[in-house]
Amino acid sequence: MFKHSRTTAAALLLTLLVGVASACSPSQEAAPDKPGGAAAADKPFAGKKVTVFALNHPWSDTIKGSIQQLEASTGMKVDFQVIGEDQLQQKLAVQFTTNAASPDVFMYRPYMDKILYHKNGWTSPLNDYVNKDAAYDFADFAKSSIEAATIENKIESIPVFTDQFVLYYRKDILEKNGIAVPATLDELTAAAKKLHDPAHDFYGFVGRGQRNALVTAVSSFVFSQGGDFMKGDKAAINTPEAIKGFQTYATLIKDYGPQGVLNMSWPQASAIFAQGKAAFYAETASVYKNTTDPEKSLVKDKIGFAKFPAGDAGAKPYNITAWSLAINSKSANKDAAWEFIQWATNKENVLKTQRAGAPGARSSLWTTKEGIETYPADLAEAIQETMKIGVGHNVPEVISVGEARDAVGSVVVKAALGEDIKAAADQANAEFQAIIDKDKTK
Structure with a gap:
């Protein structure tokens, strides 16, 4: 088309x-496919x-x-x-x-x-x-x-x-504090709040905080609260549902995350978790060995994994x-x-x-x-x-993905810095729409 x-x-x-x-x-290019003769029956691409x-x-x-x-x-x-x-x-x-x-x-x-x-x-x-x-x-x-x-x-x-987005958690910490594995995002936030103890270098939650990198992580929060990045060819990151997803994630990294979280992508976040300094970590399943490798992890035998918790729209992690x-x-x-x-x-x-x-x-x-x-x-x-x-995408589905990720990620960063999230979402939505419109001319 x-x-x-x-x-x-x-x-x-x-x-x-x-x-x-x-x-x-x-x-250096191969010759076109041609029908094989009788001798090619056993090895059709000889x-x-x-x-x-x-x-x-x-x-x-x-x-x-x-x-x-x-x-x-x-x-x-x-x-x-x-x-x-x-x-x-x-x-x-x-x-x-x-x-x-x-x-x-x-x-x-x-x-x-x-x-x-x-x-x-x-x-x-x-x-x-x-x-x-x-x-x-x-x-x-x-x-x-x-x-x-x-x-x-x-x-x-x-x-x-x-890649599947799942919840990593400390089995021993939850058991010690009588906390069940969170089944909802509200339960995750409440558990992170209870376990957050920065005075002892222990945090309720760790995750990606870098503006561009965090978009893949926050996507599952947005989807599970009923939002998405786009509706048709229109930007949708300032809908109430999307904003609730952004706010949930921003609260977790701002109020219950380690210092410097806004500079972290997944390698830094997984290292914090592997050092035994966080109760929860939400990330793709494919990097799990970074948290269970005996040479990298101090808590290799104490880590549990669970399906991503449900929001208002149910559990909608990316796959x-x-x-x-x-x-x-x-x-x-x-x-x-x-x-x-x-x-x-x-x-x-x-x-x-x-x-x-x-x-x-x-x-x-x-x-x-x-x-x-x-x-x-x-x-x-x-x-x-x-x-x-699972939802089949975790970034905006546009040509200029990198630019779009920067616009979307800015909502979480500004909220984590204490700025008004609705104003941040409105501004980012306008920037994202401009990207969508520009891509149509390419």
């Missing part, structure tokens, strides 16, 4: 790629080469270790390039803005980039592929994770690992696709590229990567012993519950 945006593409390239090498030459750009992550390490099996069964050769996050964004921008056919497959963050990539025509929709093989069981993917990878009813990518696999729209090997994606995201490989610490998007694996035994039992349960009820 969208046309290729030369302006947007050029701007992205200019911003990200000063000094980055030029795109691969045409001689002679094909698929280039994959993958994030430097345990998920990629696990998949890379099994690629020889795929090559042996299909005949294809896979050039699997593992790249750091910043460099990956740069390399992709170079390739796409020069209309290169390589990589055939790439990892990206749909919650940050899917609208831009879709608008510029950089991703190839997968709707015609996902149900071709019944054994793939596409319906097994959590609904919200697929929604997070879909735009205008076009499936742009397949989830490879996910997003953190990273996914997509096909380059210019790829000359789309069928072979899909074969790689289908293999990398089948149940067997998702189980392998999930056991290695990358929470997968396949619902069935969270009900099996093999799928959950490498996770704390209560965390696995919280993840499973969140996958059923």
